[in-house]
Amino acid sequence: MIENAVVDGELVVVRARASAKRAACPACGTTSGRVHSRYVRRFADTAVAGRPVVIELQVRRFRCRDRACRQATFAEQVDGLTFRHGRRSTGLQTVLQQVAVMLAGRADSRLANALAVRASWSTLLRLIRRMPEPEVHTPRVLGVDEFARRKAQLRHDTGGHRHAPSHRSTARPGHGDGGRLARRPPRRRGDLP
Ligand SMILES: [Zn+2]
Known part of the structure; x- marks a missing residue:
């Protein structure tokens, strides 16, 4: 709840x-309404009209109701606004x-300065x-080799048009492309385009 902005x-x-x-409670999940103390947290928020914003949030420290919990008291967090020990x-x-x-x-923090x-x-x-490691997904975009192989296969299946010399290299008569690809030396480090 915002009280004022100056x-x-x-x-x-x-x-x-x-x-x-x-x-x-972040340790055991038990909810508590028993306030232990109050204090003010100061942290930075995204800029408004080019001015840096500081939020002074009055937060409460609650007592955990579970006596067996290792966390006797805990500070409240506001979803989408605060996180533990965060200064932003x-x-x-x-x-x-x-x-x-x-x-x-490769650059300095000029962009951050522009964002005030x-x-x-x-x-x-x-x-x-x-930052957490990003999840690795199986790529859905075909690589160049796979694209060339499928294109050659399609041309082979449909009777083929070999008028342009540049096309000839991807579909040699009498040689499956699989064989050509298999003979290619494995790509080494540093060969990437
Ligand atoms: Zn607890």
Whole structure:
């Protein structure tokens, strides 16, 4: 729940507090409404009208109701806004991760500056290292060899048109393309186009 937003120098400061009555313990999942204490978290959010935004969020620390839980108290998190130990909002963290990936080791943090976000190059690199590994999917796009093989097969099946000299190389009369491809030496490192 936003209480107010003020312009403070070059910053926009948004003061807010969470309004949920209960929060789930991150260790055991038990929800609790027993407030232990309150404090203010300050973190950066995505810029508004070119001005950096700082959110001052009043958060509560709850007591876990499960006496056997190793986490006696825990701070509430706001979905889509905060994450544990984060000094930035979830949204700003995502934006910076994308910036870091785009710049990947060859530029400085000028783009981040253009977004009115203060982030050094070392910060961006740290963000990349913390990102989870992307899932590897089987590629659905045909490679060049596979494309040439299928094209030659199609030409063979349909009687073939071999008027253009450049086409001849992909479908030699009397030789299956599989044989030609099989004779090709394996591609070595450094041969990539
Ligand atoms: Zn717990």
